[in-house]
Amino acid sequence: MSTIKKIQAEIVEDFGMFDDWMQKYEYLIDLGNELAPIKEQYKTEDNLIKGCQSRVWLHAEHTQGKIIFTADSDAIMTKGIVAILINVLSNQAPKDIATAKLDFINEIGLKDQLSPTRANGLVSMIKKMKLYAIAFNN
Amino acid sequence: MLDISKIRKQFPILSTKVNGENLVYFDNGATTQKPQSVITAESNYYQNENSNVHRGVHFLSGLATDKFEETRITIQNFIGAKHSHEIIFTKGTTDSINIVASGYRTLLNKGDEIIISELEHHSNIVPWQMCCEQSGATLKVIPLLDNGSLDMIAFENFLSENTKLVSVSHISNTLGTINPIEKIIEKAQAVGAKVMIDGAQAAAHISLNMQSLGADFYCFSAHKLYGPTGVGILYGKEDVLNELPPYQGGGEMIKEVSFKKTTYACLPHKFEAGTPNIAGVVAFKSAIDFITELGLSNIAKYEEELLQYATEEVLKIEGLKIYGTAKNKSGIISFNINELHPYDIGMIVDKMGIAIRTGHHCTQPIMERFNIPGTARISLAVYNTKEEIDICINALKKAKMMLS
Numbered sequence A: 001m002s003t004i005k006k007i008q009a010e011i012v013e014d015f016g017m018f019d020d021w022m023q024k025y026e027y028l029i030d031l032g033n034e035l036a037p038i039k040e041q042y043k044t045e046d047n048l049i050k051g052c053q054s055r056v057w058l059h060a061e062h063t064q065g066k067i068i069f070t071a072d073s074d075a076i077m078t079k080g081i082v083a084i085l086i087n088v089l090s091n092q093a094p095k096d097i098a099t100a101k102l103d104f105i106n107e108i109g110l111k112d113q114l115s116p117t118r119a120n121g122l123v124s125m126i127k128k129m130k131l132y133a134i135a136f137n138n
Numbered sequence B: 001m002l003d004i005s006k007i008r009k010q011f012p013i014l015s016t017k018v019n020g021e022n023l024v025y026f027d028n029g030a031t032t033q034k035p036q037s038v039i040t041a042e043s044n045y046y047q048n049e050n051s052n053v054h055r056g057v058h059f060l061s062g063l064a065t066d067k068f069e070e071t072r073i074t075i076q077n078f079i080g081a082k083h084s085h086e087i088i089f090t091k092g093t094t095d096s097i098n099i100v101a102s103g104y105r106t107l108l109n110k111g112d113e114i115i116i117s118e119l120e121h122h123s124n125i126v127p128w129q130m131c132c133e134q135s136g137a138t139l140k141v142i143p144l145l146d147n148g149s150l151d152m153i154a155f156e157n158f159l160s161e162n163t164k165l166v167s168v169s170h171i172s173n174t175l176g177t178i179n180p181i182e183k184i185i186e187k188a189q190a191v192g193a194k195v196m197i198d199g200a201q202a203a204a205h206i207s208l209n210m211q212s213l214g215a216d217f218y219c220f221s222a223h224k225l226y227g228p229t230g231v232g233i234l235y236g237k238e239d240v241l242n243e244l245p246p247y248q249g250g251g252e253m254i255k256e257v258s259f260k261k262t263t264y265a266c267l268p269h270k271f272e273a274g275t276p277n278i279a280g281v282v283a284f285k286s287a288i289d290f291i292t293e294l295g296l297s298n299i300a301k302y303e304e305e306l307l308q309y310a311t312e313e314v315l316k317i318e319g320l321k322i323y324g325t326a327k328n329k330s331g332i333i334s335f336n337i338n339e340l341h342p343y344d345i346g347m348i349v350d351k352m353g354i355a356i357r358t359g360h361h362c363t364q365p366i367m368e369r370f371n372i373p374g375t376a377r378i379s380l381a382v383y384n385t386k387e388e389i390d391i392c393i394n395a396l397k398k399a400k401m402m403l404s
């Protein structure tokens, strides 16, 4: 099993423990609060993904064959999901990131949050992560 | 006194469960729910009356045309217009404003000025920017005071013989401010300008009389008045509409067509090219009937009571700040709690069955003015209750606890 798949399986297991939405949301809030901060100098207009509802900053660095993503959001729930995506896709090889399937999002019941109509910037964030991966892979 | 529980029973959607909880619908500024009479009228139209309007000699076409025109008369009476041909059916407020703004592209020249305000919905900003771009006219923006009301001194200072058009909303969809449109109309017309009022947030809450108000244009959307989507009204004074160039060309809007010259039909058809949303227009009458049966003044009184109660109660939440505290306000409360992001609040109360709106509400300049990313917004309608406000307050407290 690739590491990306393994991490996803762990996240699905974590979310499996929750009985109701409140626990799930509280967990997302915790993840958001715990997300390693992005360096202030990377919170630039260039790195900003403007959703209609919340904003996301994403920075990527290519070192030793892996991509390190750091990110932030002004909304904590969005930031919690950002943290999950970073957990899954950061510190991985470009090729693995580019080809990663993110089906686990459905399994943990956050599909709505990643629908383009939500306008919270998350869909564009995933797209941007993949584009970085493709660019760094070449 | 209105019997609210009886009113609620007329709205099938209000018994929806969300996440196991009773739906509390506080997003009426975006669109109101529809009573059964409107839903029935729309489907009855397709079942029994469907045909195209104004163009056939056959029985059904006559019936559809009669129904369609009945709504026009109903709207004329509802807003106190002098003539029924001053009522143009459109797709909605946005469409109505675009019709006027696009006509003004050819009526205006360099040096002319259009005045709007800082609290406008994007629908009452962008069409005028486009109009200015193409005509060379200049756009002036009335600034907001801290309480969310218009700086009327700045407005009066803007006025000159160059002012050709003033377009402001009757009620702000974000701040709830009821603008002093009577005064705006009087001052603007005194310098020879025409005035357009965006009544999207007003028509379901304030009694209107176009003849005493004297606005040159007034517009609103049926879907914010318990009516169907895709239908709107553009009211214009007869002579002003006659001077306005048509917006779209096509069937129905012409008198004679030849390749040498086409002449336009009279009002209102000049602005109603193509087959309209007939079913929606027909059903809109039922929505107006619903409102007039309750009485707009009764509705306004009840909503005022709800607004007062809701305002008092939300302010009990520590750290909650209301944006829009003008003296004259409609049933809209925009707020933030401490530094919490409105999106987070909206997501959490949604799980408790509460529909509030979060974001910039298509009024980004207001967000910039107050330097905030957005607000959470409660907007009220006649079927809302104090109990629902209590439920919402509890949910907001819970959200605050989870997020703090």
Ligand SMILES: Cc1ncc(COP(=O)(O)O)c(C=O)c1O
Pocket (backbone or CB within 6 Å): B029, B030, B091, B092, B093, B094, B095, B121, B123, B124, B169, B171, B172, B173, B198, B200, B201, B221
């Ligand atoms: C003040 C105001 N103007 C214009 C609009 C646009 O109305 P519609 O989307 O029905 O065209 C709205 C709707 O949100 C509004 O609140």
